[in-house]
Amino acid sequence: MLVNGPKSWREAQSYCRQSYTELVSVRNQEENCQIQKLIPAGEVSYMGLFKDAFVWSDNSTSSFRNWDSGQPDGSGDCVVHLRRSRLWDDQDCSNTKPFFCYDRTVVRQILRLKVESDQNVNDPDLTATILQEIKQKMIYQGLSVHAYLQWKQQANGDVFQREEKTRKK
Incomplete structure (x- = not known):
């Protein structure tokens, strides 16, 4: 522009x-x-x-x-x-x-993560830390520092959901 x-x-x-x-x-x-x-x-x-x-x-x-x-x-x-x-x-x-100027463009992209941890991965401090680390890695790859990232929360407010373990028959 x-x-x-x-x-x-x-x-x-x-x-x-x-x-x-x-x-x-x-x-x-x-x-x-x-x-x-x-x-x-x-x-x-x-x-x-x-x-x-x-x-x-x-x-x-x-x-x-x-x-x-x-x-x-x-x-x-x-x-x-x-x-x-x-x-x-x-x-x-x-x-x-x-x-x-760059024209404002909104790009919505969904990134799926698999997290293994002994901690409560839905703890707000931990989810904020993970999101910040993801943003830093994406900036290193060329994402604008002004980009806005956020978690998609489930109806219960959690960011992550437990993966159901499949039982062997």
């Missing part, structure tokens, strides 16, 4: 986090080309890459980079798309530019 109201990089990030999800991260050349097509001729726009050894603002692990010749040159800590070349440039974060 291209937002034409120019903002500094930090203002753009804040706006995206409040109104959408995050400034856009570019994972490959195809995504880069799709974004470039939306930028008006002669314009530049912010994306979610910033200098802290240039990491994505959503903590995604994409290593895709598309720097213009001689870039990054240390002139700034934030990255912009250059419309004319489809390449990237580092610029001062206080400059105001249009920017791209």
